Amino acid sequence: MTIPRIQSVGNTISKHTARQLKFIIPGAAITYVFNTHRVFLDLLTRQDEGGQWGRLFAFASTGFEGLVIILFLYVLLVPWIHGLEPDYRSWRDSGVLSSVIPILTTAILVGWSLLSFTLGRWSSLGYLEGVVGASGLYALTFGLLGLLPAPKVHRS
Numbered sequence: 001m002t003i004p005r006i007q008s009v010g011n012t013i014s015k016h017t018a019r020q021l022k023f024i025i026p027g028a029a030i031t032y033v034f035n036t037h038r039v040f041l042d043l044l045t046r047q048d049e050g051g052q053w054g055r056l057f058a059f060a061s062t063g064f065e066g067l068v069i070i071l072f073l074y075v076l077l078v079p080w081i082h083g084l085e086p087d088y089r090s091w092r093d094s095g096v097l098s099s100v101i102p103i104l105t106t107a108i109l110v111g112w113s114l115l116s117f118t119l120g121r122w123s124s125l126g127y128l129e130g131v132v133g134a135s136g137l138y139a140l141t142f143g144l145l146g147l148l149p150a151p152k153v154h155r156s
Contacts, residue, residue: 016146023143030136039123039133040115054122061118064111065141071104072145079151112138 013021031037043051043058078086078096091097112134119130 020143020146023139023146027136027138027140027143030132031140034125034129034133034136036119036125036133036137039119039125040137043118043122051122054118057114057118057122061111061115064107064114065138067107068104068111069141069145071100071107073148075100075104076148076150108138 040058043054044062046052046055074081075097078084082096086094086097088097091101115134115137116127116131119125119133120127121130123130125133
């Protein structure tokens with residue numbers, strides 16, 4: 001009885017959504033199990049004298065994550081902004097994408113590394129769990145951002 005229901009739910013979910021769920025589900029599970037969101041919020045709101053460096057690094061990693069989100073949305077909205085359909089597979093040949101993608105990649109690497117270090121150094125998680133927690137948060141973020149539909153250019 002449950003098999004037809006699972007198949008009917010599977011037919012309503014697109015392949016793209018199913019691919020994104022491969023990031024969202026593990027990312028949300030890791031974030032929940034390690035309580036990464038609470039630990040990170042504690043670092044951001046810490047007021048004690050010894051936690052100022054942790055707070056500074058937490059804000060810096062938040063800034064890089066914000067930059068990642070802004071650049072990702074920019075890449076997604078390039079068709080509307082510039083009125084042309086970019087070829088994402090050959091992004092090196094695109095004038096717009098060839099400058100944005102390296103900055104986006106650098107922001108991802110620096111932000112994830114900074115978040116991992118921050119969680120490892122100034123929280124109760126430790127370095128190994130800090131890396132896993134940071135990876136979970138980034139996987140969740142990328143999965144959710146990947147659900148946004150890419151706009152198409154309508155030529156008249």
